[in-house]
Amino acid sequence: MNVKIVTVAKQLPKYSCSTTDVIPMLDTWLDGQDIRFIKKVKKIFEGAAVNRRYSILDPVEVFTATSFEEKNNIYCREAIILGEQVLEKALSKAGWEPQSLDYIITVSCTGIMIPSLDAYLINKMNLRQDIVRLPVTEMGCVAGISGIIYAENFLKSNPGKRAAVIAVEAPTATFQLDDFSMPNMVSAAIFGDGAACCLLSSYEDDQGPAILDEQMYHFYDAEHIMGFKLTNGGLQMILDIGVPDTIAEHFGTIIHPFLQKNNLGIQDINHMIFHPGGKKIVLTVEKLFSEFEKNIDDTKEVLLQYGNMSSATVLYVLERVMDRQPQPGELGLMLSFGPGFSAQRVLLQW
Template sequence: MATLCRPAVAVPEHVITLDQTLDLARTLHRDHPQLPLALRLIENTGVRTRHLVQPIDETLRHPGLTTRNAVYEREAKRRVPEVVERALGYAELSARDVDLIVYVSCTGFMMPSLTAWLINTMGFRSDTRQVPIAQLGCAAGGAAVNRAHDFCRAYPGANVLIVACEFCSLCYQPTDLGVGSLLSNGLFGDAVAAAVMRGRGGTGVHVERNGSHLVPDTEDWISYGVKDTGFHFQLDKRVPGTMAMLAPALRTLATAHDWDVSGLGFYIVHAGGPRILDDLCRFLELEPAAFRFSRATLTERGNIASAVVLDALARLFEDGSVADGTPGLIAGFGPGITAEMSLGSWTGSPLGAVRPAAIPLRQHAVDTADLEPEFGVAAAT
């Protein structure tokens, strides 16, 4: 049975607070007819701090897609290796023990994928398999866990490295002035995360079952408009209601495993916004504290896209209160509308924990609450 080990997480050094975000919105959009609504929505996200890969003045400038994508590649190569090294250490493995790398990101593009660069520079074997996932958005964190589980089932004893690299701030579009876009400007943050799924041994979550669910005819609810200026995030006003459609899928998966989704010991889910978590509490008949790790991620780091589930899982390790055999759920939600879900049980005692934000990034040198129904705070790409 495959075990998802403790994740390593790192956030960039540039921090923007809620007050700074609101002040910027008032300054940049002082004449926007719906500015009061946008400010109210941003305040209601629950996000208090976010981390950015560039200083705010550089984040707000749009030098063009070519320059932005070069920043993505440069910063990924600077920041990912240290996180990978920590994740391998937590799993008590070396790079040469890894059989597959699953790399997820929706905020920049490289071909070949960063996986090729990692294999060439970090000592992974040349026969290491690569699975880059670029188009599942926030659901990709859950999808990475599921594809790792599938691989470990197909190849017993194999080890899989999962890497999530999201620089959402590089998708800022100053000309996108819809309320949904203004809300997104106050919601998304940047982060890098990695975790290892061990085919044998390890401490963490023994993944026992996984599943996917796509809500029919919702593929345009969360999407990118790909234009000369890059990726333009598009959020439909119907997205806040998606948990009514996805919560039953969570229950169905648990029931098929002879578990009660309302009676599990831990829940690690993508926190796109507070309404997602509040609705899950209602539909799954859970107390708000059930999603405390996801809420903490949202409050301290914002919506960090595919990295959310790994950040929230790292907080579960840090908490250290889960007993052996405790059943739990991991789920990512994103474009499609898609849910990627897995069930597993805790095994072993958590490793010694340090808060991810307190661990400095090692820079690698390289060559190059109720809201208005029409715009609720939703899980997003």
């Protein structure tokens, strides 16, 4: 019995802004900074391979001085709205009733909410009172795949059950107005807000790509290269410039043994479903995959249209692949990286 991914849906916040529109706002925000520094920041934005990003905040609000409490309150309010919208959309796509869900996993790292999002969705959507809940809050960009792995393990042990993985992220609510460090500049240039929902099933009659295998990989002594630091002003981005090189150094160990234990090689994979962490990471992984004549065009397109929406982003890539209705027997490899430092993989077969 294989667990299947039945459908994926996405939901975007109400505000959006093109990179062209953001550039003039940088002049106001960076007023008083060194001219060379301002030019460098603009180049980062212009070269980030992100044409548009969406936000729970009006673009002017993003560059307005507000407290951590004020921004987190907006995060909580909008996360509930986006979570409900995207779960409704996914259930409608699958033709499922809310009461058919046995397991709900909510994923987010860009705000603090207790009770967690899943509690609100149980009430808003009238989910069953005995539904099993799991909020995943501190795994960053990798957590979209983490949620799928946790759901798959639950469903594998419980035939005839259904699960929802809901990722809601608002990196713009973590933007630090008074932080002029390079990690803050880079994160501001590549991140955007968004939500996604993935529905999984261990019912025999439910259709979708089957999960053949899944696995996590944890890098030793690399906690410092990615994450958030909680400051009085909110969640401050930690993003080491060595992340792409770290990924490249471990790439073979991450990919090949995982595929080999399934009697596969990269040449057998039809669809690369890679999380678009940012331009440099994408270029690094693209080069590594191109050696095997594989592309990550869907990843690049998601980055271009939406930016990096942390845990939700890989589900946008998965949706693009699933909407093309791959041929029976084709294989897909999902891959994400995140704080820890961690790499997580899921092997799919249509």
